[in-house]
Amino acid sequence: MLLVPDKTKPFILETDASLEAWGAVLRQYDHNGELKACSYLSKAFNPAERNYQIYDRELLAIVRALETWRHYLLGTPHPVTIWCDHQNLTYYKNPQKLTPRQRRWHLFLSQFNIYIMHVPGTKMIQSNALSQWPGYNQTEEEERITMLPENTFSYDPDPDYLVGDNYGYSNDGDIIQISVIDTELQQKIKKSLEEDQIAQQVIKGLTEKELTPLKQELAGWKYNDELLLFKNRIYIPANLKLKQELLKLYHDLPSQGHLGIFGTMANIQRYFWWPGMHAFVKSYVQGCALCQQMKVNTHPSAPPLAPIKADPHAYPFLTVTMDFITDLPESNGYNALYVVVDHDLTKAIVLIPCTKTIDAIGTARLYHDNVYRRFGLPNRIISDRGPQFSSQVFQEMNKRLGVTSSMSTAFHSQTDGQTERTNQEIEAYLRIYCSNHSETWTEHLPLMEFSHNNRVHSVTKQTPFALLLGYQPRAIPHVIEDTNIPSLSERLKQLNQQRSKALAAHELAHALMAQRIQSKFKPFKEGDLVWLEVKNINLGVLHWKLKPKQEGPFPITKVISPWAYKLQLPEQWKIFSVFHACLLSPYKATEAHGPSYSEPPPDIIEGEEEYEIEAIVGHSPKNVRKPQKFLVKWLGYPSSENTWYKPEELSHANEILDEYKKTHNLL
Template sequence: MDLITDLPKTADYDLILVVVDHAATKGVIFIPCHKKIDATDTAELLFQHVYRHFGLPDKIISDRDPRFAAEVFKEMGKLLGIKQMLSTAYHPQTDGETERVNQEVEIFLRFFCAKEQTKWKELLHFAEFAHNTRTHSVTKNSPFYLTMGYHPRPLPTIFEKTMVPSVEKRMAELKKLREETSALLDIAARRMKERSGKELDKFEKGQKVWLEGKNLSLGYPSPKLSPKHEGPFEIMEVLGPVTYRLKLPFQWRIHPVFHASLLSPYKETDVHGPNFLEPPPDIVEGQEEYEVEAIIGHRPKKKNQPPKEYLVSWKGYDSSHNQWLKPAGLKHSMELYLDYKIAHNLR
């Protein structure tokens, strides 16, 4: 049992309680909640989301979060016959399985919610279903099958036409969302495997690379769900065996020299071709006009003060072209502008 914290607030939710059945099925339960919950609230969430499906657990493994280490939580476990095991800073492997699930979920959410970071709560059940219906490497079965004794029937790949367009549209959205969620969780699992024992890549001048987004303050509403990688960017100069100078957007105003551990190769595939087509601009009133794909951040972030600039991504262009615009620069993207202000409670 563990917590994924510091998520963008949506409908009073900004935290996920992750419960993993590490002993039997390897299944997961993702419970949206908020950072103000205490030990009593946490215990109540376990009753609501775990006990009603599976009964009482024999033991609970967790880190030393105050919610889990509180006396009321320990005493409740004692009365119910639940053994509590707290991992330590020196031996975090005690809860390593939950932590791996946490990291996979965070990678999935970064991919899926980078553009619209307030959607994580409504997408969470798709992530849970995708994880629980995937064959586990240890049990050789899916958690769902080990729990229910059968494989769930997925959404059909093809829908018949209907006289109700709204139903047809919703079915198509659900199908696409399920497929994307499952695919992104597979990618998250592969990323976890790639992190262990990997040698640093070597790059050449002119080569394009992805830059790890960690520690880059680029104005996203939540660093927790900002893109894992930015770019691709061109290598302008090889400064040493593991040091490179990148061609970064001038708006970033950060030192453009990075260690190789923060870089990964950018590759185009025969199947998908270039990731970004960089379409030519439209001509509006004699001026070049590019289409805003999404508003992904704002500044400043002071309370009771309207933002002076908004970070936008351009349709068909990678994140190296992201740009800060004043509200006047969004006059042709008013729907996106107003939706963003409403979603983030901005004046």
């Protein structure tokens, strides 16, 4: 019967490998002190793995077992003891150069708090059976093999943590600990200890032969092999560069995966300690530019809403909002819908079918034929930054006619939220009545427009028709005759009163919306460095799923309002440079992390400056075999500095260019 694993108790991992397969057993002691199996593993090697030498096969068994039981063995409060019958794993004093495969395994193993113990194969019957290996007879060749260099393992001559009922072996075999420090880093720690006055006082107290008051207060401290330990964790002296180097190992490496504050802290405190370690780790992770750029922003800027105020002297269609619904099914030669909404007063709509290729001139003509002829010129047009509205032609026409154009900030359609909400309503109507005959949607527009204008609006508490015409048109025949028909003068008086109430309701809605978000937003200042959310910006990278969540950091060159900011963007970005605050987040630089980008100076080659190319990350056009330009990522610089180059301009980087073409089938 298998024992249910308990993460609060020590684990023993028994592994073995043969020429054909590997096996593993996960064990724990039960409440009676008997060693029980929690789980079994067994798998045959593939043809390539069968060609590994014995030490690689044995280590692969350990790696595979740790991968499978990672949820039990990662971050355990007690060291995980690994039983292995391969004696070569103890030959750590005769170093040799690691192969790339061994280096990968070494990085993986460094995540775990593990100890490898040599145990005779006769005492590991179950794992031997799982690997289908009758016994082990070392060859002379394998006797000469050293598994890993000295800096990979550290020998513990006094394994107190294995003594007791929870472990079957103490000094019966050699015990080795996979260490997270290499020789070079170890020497840096030792050298920094010499410059740390507090550490020197502790060492002095520990090395005194007499029992002094200081020595009595140093419970939990040890001094061993020129390293100072506190509660069996290596003490790191007060050296900023040393701490940064340590955090690079435990946060930046691929094996660590740029974990957050909690994950990084959990990994590093397993082996190291210094006063204020949590605050330092938190500051380091918060200052990591890659984490800020690549991870989802879970705390985006949330400035309070700032609804557009209505003109207190408004009349119908004096201020209008407009937008296009595109990519509709073909219907009577149309595949798009032009939507115009009276913003300030009635909330009435005008629906005009069109094509999605319509330009600024065509948009103006549609407005003239369908809105102007009924309501005249507007004073103000509110829209998004669609090409029809942002074009120079459209802006020039508005200027000559005395019409103010108010466009949203880049990629912030909430500015024109009324039209966006109307679009949702229209699309829902068309799905209801046209889903079975999608080619007929243009025929439903008159009824759709009538339906909207004949319903009570949530803001004005009146129907658009009532505010527009002064009466309520009949949608269907009345059951009884309406005898309460006001005179013309009375109807005009009622219309005036209703419009005044509608404007007051609009003002009330404006105030309530502004208070809806109790925001803690702190406005940015000119000169602040910010990240820009780029989910709506095509930067030329091949895979949008893997592109950065944010780009930058960019300096703010002008504060337009508490909600809109102008950024200094790269010259190759041909986009509008004013953005809403919700697309921006502050760039965090901390002393603990230091500079995130090295920004090395260029080399001078034949009198010309040349920067080192890190990689080619995109090409354009994408769906051709011979692209016209390639997107270059520079070594040591942020991705916002990526630059487009023609193939002939990359003659100094032929090797990188050829490799990119080969990878993406562009040769």
